[in-house]
Amino acid sequence: MIMADMVQILVLGLALGGVYALMGSGLSLVFGVMRIVNLAHPSLVMVGAYIAYWAFRLGGVDPMITLPVALVILAATGVLLYKLVFEREARSAKYSEMTVLLTFALAMVVEGALGTAFTNTQRVTSPDYATDAFFIGSVFIPKGQLYSGIVSLTIISALALFLKYSAFGNAIRATTQNRDAAELLGVNVNLVGLVSFAIGIGLAGAAGALVSFVFSFFPAKHWEWIAILMSLVVLGGMGSILGTVLAAFILSVIAAYVGFFFGATWSTLTFFVALFVVLLVRPQGLFGEKPELA
Amino acid sequence: MKLGKLLASSAAAALIASAAVAEIKIGTSLPLTGAFSIAGAKHEQGYQLCVDMINERGGINGEQLELIMSDNRSDPATAIAQYERFINVDGVNAVFGTFSSRLTFPVANILAKNGLVHPVPAGGALRIYTQGHKNIFYFQPNAAEYVGSSLQGLISDLVDEADRPKTAAVVSADDFFANAVETGFLGLKVMDPATGGEVTDLAPGYLADAGIEVVYTEKWPEEGFNDWLNLANSIKRSGAELIIALSASAEEAVQLTRALKTVRAEPKMVYYSQGTQVEFYEGTQEASEAILMHTSWHPDAPYVGELAGEPFSNADFVAEFTERNGFAPDEDAAIPFAVCQGIEQAIRGAGEADNDKMGAWLAARTSSDPVRTILGAFNWDSVGLPIDKPFMVAQWNGGELQFVYPTNEFKTSPLNYPKKGW
Numbered sequence: 001m002i003m004a005d006m007v008q009i010l011v012l013g014l015a016l017g018g019v020y021a022l023m024g025s026g027l028s029l030v031f032g033v034m035r036i037v038n039l040a041h042p043s044l045v046m047v048g049a050y051i052a053y054w055a056f057r058l059g060g061v062d063p064m065i066t067l068p069v070a071l072v073i074l075a076a077t078g079v080l081l082y083k084l085v086f087e088r089e090a091r092s093a094k095y096s097e098m099t100v101l102l103t104f105a106l107a108m109v110v111e112g113a114l115g116t117a118f119t120n121t122q123r124v125t126s127p128d129y130a131t132d133a134f135f136i137g138s139v140f141i142p143k144g145q146l147y148s149g150i151v152s153l154t155i156i157s158a159l160a161l162f163l164k165y166s167a168f169g170n171a172i173r174a175t176t177q178n179r180d181a182a183e184l185l186g187v188n189v190n191l192v193g194l195v196s197f198a199i200g201i202g203l204a205g206a207a208g209a210l211v212s213f214v215f216s217f218f219p220a221k222h223w224e225w226i227a228i229l230m231s232l233v234v235l236g237g238m239g240s241i242l243g244t245v246l247a248a249f250i251l252s253v254i255a256a257y258v259g260f261f262f263g264a265t266w267s268t269l270t271f272f273v274a275l276f277v278v279l280l281v282r283p284q285g286l287f288g289e290k291p292e293l294a
Numbered sequence: 295m296k297l298g299k300l301l302a303s304s305a306a307a308a309l310i311a312s313a314a315v316a317e318i319k320i321g322t323s324l325p326l327t328g329a330f331s332i333a334g335a336k337h338e339q340g341y342q343l344c345v346d347m348i349n350e351r352g353g354i355n356g357e358q359l360e361l362i363m364s365d366n367r368s369d370p371a372t373a374i375a376q377y378e379r380f381i382n383v384d385g386v387n388a389v390f391g392t393f394s395s396r397l398t399f400p401v402a403n404i405l406a407k408n409g410l411v412h413p414v415p416a417g418g419a420l421r422i423y424t425q426g427h428k429n430i431f432y433f434q435p436n437a438a439e440y441v442g443s444s445l446q447g448l449i450s451d452l453v454d455e456a457d458r459p460k461t462a463a464v465v466s467a468d469d470f471f472a473n474a475v476e477t478g479f480l481g482l483k484v485m486d487p488a489t490g491g492e493v494t495d496l497a498p499g500y501l502a503d504a505g506i507e508v509v510y511t512e513k514w515p516e517e518g519f520n521d522w523l524n525l526a527n528s529i530k531r532s533g534a535e536l537i538i539a540l541s542a543s544a545e546e547a548v549q550l551t552r553a554l555k556t557v558r559a560e561p562k563m564v565y566y567s568q569g570t571q572v573e574f575y576e577g578t579q580e581a582s583e584a585i586l587m588h589t590s591w592h593p594d595a596p597y598v599g600e601l602a603g604e605p606f607s608n609a610d611f612v613a614e615f616t617e618r619n620g621f622a623p624d625e626d627a628a629i630p631f632a633v634c635q636g637i638e639q640a641i642r643g644a645g646e647a648d649n650d651k652m653g654a655w656l657a658a659r660t661s662s663d664p665v666r667t668i669l670g671a672f673n674w675d676s677v678g679l680p681i682d683k684p685f686m687v688a689q690w691n692g693g694e695l696q697f698v699y700p701t702n703e704f705k706t707s708p709l710n711y712p713k714k715g716w
Contacts, residue, residue: 005531012524111327120331122545124552124577131555131581131716142523142556215520216548216577220327220367224518259524264514265468267521 004138009260011141013253018149019207019214021248023225024232025156025241026203032176032239033196036086036099040106041204042225047110048074048208049217050118056125056212063125064151067209074205078198081106090193107222114219124216148210155206156245159199163241172196176239231275237288246286317360318353318647320345320637321380322390325397328368329517332544332573333393336626337415338363341390343615343627344601344634351602354641362386366397373397374404381408387647390633393626394542395419395438395470402427411640411653413633414678416626419474420484423677424493429653430678433633433669434590435685438474438567439484441588442500444685445538445565448586448699449504452709459562462501463510463534465525465550472540475567479538480508509534514546526553530560540567548577555581555716562712570625570688570695582690584713589688591628591669592697596704599635599667603642606635608668624695632667639665 027041048070055061055069085102089095124130129143163169174182175192183189211217232251236243251274259267278285322341325334345361353359362384366373373392380386381404391414392401398417405412406427413431414422418438423430449458464479466472477484481499483492501508510532512525529537537559539550547569554564555578566587568574575582591608598607611631615623623631636656644651656665657674661682664671672680687699689710696707 008527009524012521012527015523016521115327115331120327120335121573122332122548122577124548126577126579131552133556133558135558140527140557144556145523216545218331218545220329220331224520227518228520256521256524259521260528264512264519264521264525267524268515268518 005260008139009256010253011139013256014249015142015145015149016256017249017252018152019145019210020228020232020252021149021245022152022155022203022207022210024229024236024244024248025159026200026207027229028233028236028239028241028244029159029203030197030200031233032241033172034086034090034099034193035096036197037096037103038200039100039103039226040110041103041200042222042229043107043110043114043219044074044077044201044204045208045211045225046114046217046219046222047077048205049212050114050123050208051205052209052212053123053125056127062127063209063212064127064147067151067206070205070209071202072205074208075198075202077205078201079194081201082194082197086197087190087194090190107226111219111222118219120218120220122216122218123212125212127213130213144213148214152207152210153245155203156241159203160241168192168195227275228271231271231278233285235274235278235285237285240285240287243285243287318357318388318641319360319362319384319386320388320390321362321364321377321384321386323364323366323373323376323380323392323397323401325368325373325393326365329543329545330368330394330397332571333416333542333626334365334368336571336624337393337630339615339619340415340623340627340630341634343618344631344638347614348602348634348638351604354602354638355646357647366392368394368397370397370400374400377401377404381410388637388641388649388652389413390630390637391415391417393417395422395474396542398422399470402430405429409649411637411649411656413636415629415633417471419470420493421474421486423679424484424486425488427678428657429649431636431656431672431674432679433629433636433667433672435680435683437679438471439478439494439496441475441567441685442478444588444687444699445479445586446500446504447684448687448709449506449563451701452699453711457562457712458504459506459535461509461532461534462506462536462538463512463529463532463561464501464508464538464540465510465512465514465529466540467516467542467546468513469516469542471542472567475540480511506536519546522549522553523556526550526557526559529554530557535562537561537564538566539564542568544568544571544574545577547574551578551581551585551716558716560715564713569690572621572624575690575693575695581716582693583716584689584691584710586687586689586698588685589625589695589697590685591625591632592686592688592695593622594697594705595668595670595686597668597670599632599669600639601635602638606668611668628668632669635667636665636672 030038051070052063052066055066132143133140171187232247235247255267255270258270345359349358364376393416395417420437420439466476481497483495547566564585569587570589593612640652641647643655659673664673688695689698698709
């Protein structure tokens with residue numbers, strides 16, 4: 001019985017981690033390439049969730065089907081945002097600091113726009129699998145989170161393959177490692193920034209489609225996500241997608257066990273404690289670069 | 295000469311116009327965004343409808359009402375600042391209360407300090423009413439600590455003794471309101487947060503009174519909690535036959551219901567402190583079947599209140615609300631409407647929008663001469679809690695929120711028990 005409990009908690013932690021992984025990946029990619037701390041990322045996840053919600057409500061379209069549409073719409077939004085807001089100051093010495101304020105403002109604008117358009121009431125999509133589970137003996141695997149985890153890892157794997165084996169992926173990685181050196185070697189860093197930002201925001205849209213049936217949501221919900229996502233990105237190493245994915249699974253599993261043994265209040269705290277501890281002990285996270293001393 | 299007449303008539307017209315637009319300013323700070331936004335937005339609808347209808351019927355004593363509304367983002371500090379602004383900058387004549395015990399508790403001190411009548415639409419925690427304020431009037435049946443008496447009565451009156459739930463899981467948000475309801479169920483002490491003194495001891499509690507053993511308790515944090523499946527699994531593992539889930543947020547009620555369905559928990563009875571909203575049904579669908587919750591209002595309740603000095607029934611409210619908004623109201627729109635009715639009657643009764651006189655008039659209401667609203671009649675005890683107003687218990691059945699208890703008030707639907715799956 002105790003072993004079954006332990007396995008069950010592990011399953012639930014992994015299931016939650018799959019959803020967090022996709023949400024955090026886009027945030028990590030954008031930071032890695034552009035050094036943008038995108039506080040608006042979860043609010044753009046909400047946009048993806050609303051796209052999936054309305055497609056489901058009006059046309060009965062499964063959020064899994066809507067996912068690529070949300071990805072493309074948000075990626076296009078990312079292009080617009082980059083050209084209108086983020087491109088012009090990309091060479092500023094204080095760019096990262098400026099983007100914190102910019103994206104904070106953007107998050108509030110997105111929240112306000114969603115609230116005006118769709119009201120502040122809660123929404124959730126309800127495909128049959130969202131509240132169903134596979135049972136193996138006394139252990140259950142929630143279908144909604146299992147499917148979203150599989151889709152999430154598939155998308156992240158495709159992104160990893162793209163980054164590793166395509167010429168443009170190499171350019172993105174080079175820019176992530178050293179923007180100036182990449183430019184000296186002929187990489188069009190502005191185009192790399194644009195495409196990376198679009199992919200990152202597109203991932204937010206895709207994550208939103210998955211979130212739409214895993215959690216209920218409303219425009220202001222994004223404030224609850226940002227601290228969790230930041231803890232994943234920091235633990236994984238700012239800019240490391242692999243690190244973010246691993247951090248998502250590690251922290252979600254730890255939080256699940258903490259919740260089981262110490263109570264639900266403490267499970268949420270796991271992410272914040274991790275954020276503080278990592279910043280104190282290993283600020284570069286699992287796979288990030290060690291910060292240079294000035 | 296003509297010029298003189300023209301000037302005189304212009305001055306007279308200006309005087310008449312200024313008299314016609316004389317206004318009673320009423321301020322309210324609501325959680326239109328943030329954790330309580332679902333209920334907050336509906337409170338806005340209820341207040342606005344009532345003010346609009348009073349104005350359309352000529353206002354109060356010839357004066358139109360102006361409603362000044364601000365979004366406090368579900369944040370207590372913002373709510374306090376906004377009520378201070380209403381008083382010190384906008385110069386309001388009266389206020390409507392905000393939503394939730396968490397926001398009402400700190401706001402109560404500001405309004406008491408400034409001598410404003412504080413009509414509370416949603417703020418059931420007993421501690422709000424034991425601070426010694428004389429200006430506060432609650433427009434729901436009773437303090438949250440006493441909600442459990444309705445469930446105890448329902449089980450005792452409607453469920454065969456042999457078939458009653460014998461064990462319970464009590465899970466709640468770590469929230470002002472939810473903690474208050476939990477205190478009554480579990481028989482805990484109500485403490486005054488300011489003095490640390492004991493307000494009252496509710497031992498042994500409604501569950502113990504009903505002979506139900508509590509086999510599992512858990513709290514989740516007020517914000518940022520996502521591990522609903524883990525919580526639902528723990529509830530299931532406890533084997534509790536009665537699940538009591540307490541929160542001030544309908545969104546959390548949806549999340550927990552979906553999780554309980556996913557893990558296939560098998561309780562006989564489920565009781566929530568939130569979930570009367572259509573959004574709850576939209577998010578839970580057939581999983582809502584047989585879930586019970588207390589409520590202060592039901593569309594079928596045959597109450598007749600007053601509006602603009604004329605009789606105005608609950609059915610009138612449902613019809614007007616539905617016609618103007620295109621959808622039916624729920625409890626979160628009806629309660630603020632009743633608050634507005636109460637303040638209107640207080641201004642009429644006092645003869646003017648003078649808060650001392652309004653407070654005295656409200657405090658002087660009796661069972662034979664009450665405030666009459668779409669929630670029924672109200673008169674209050676010395677701390678501002680209504681006298682002799684039991685909570686109603688409703689149950690979702692077939693997508694309809696049915697009124698099931700108490701059975702001696704008006705027509706009820708049969709109790710759906712035990713719950714058959716999700």
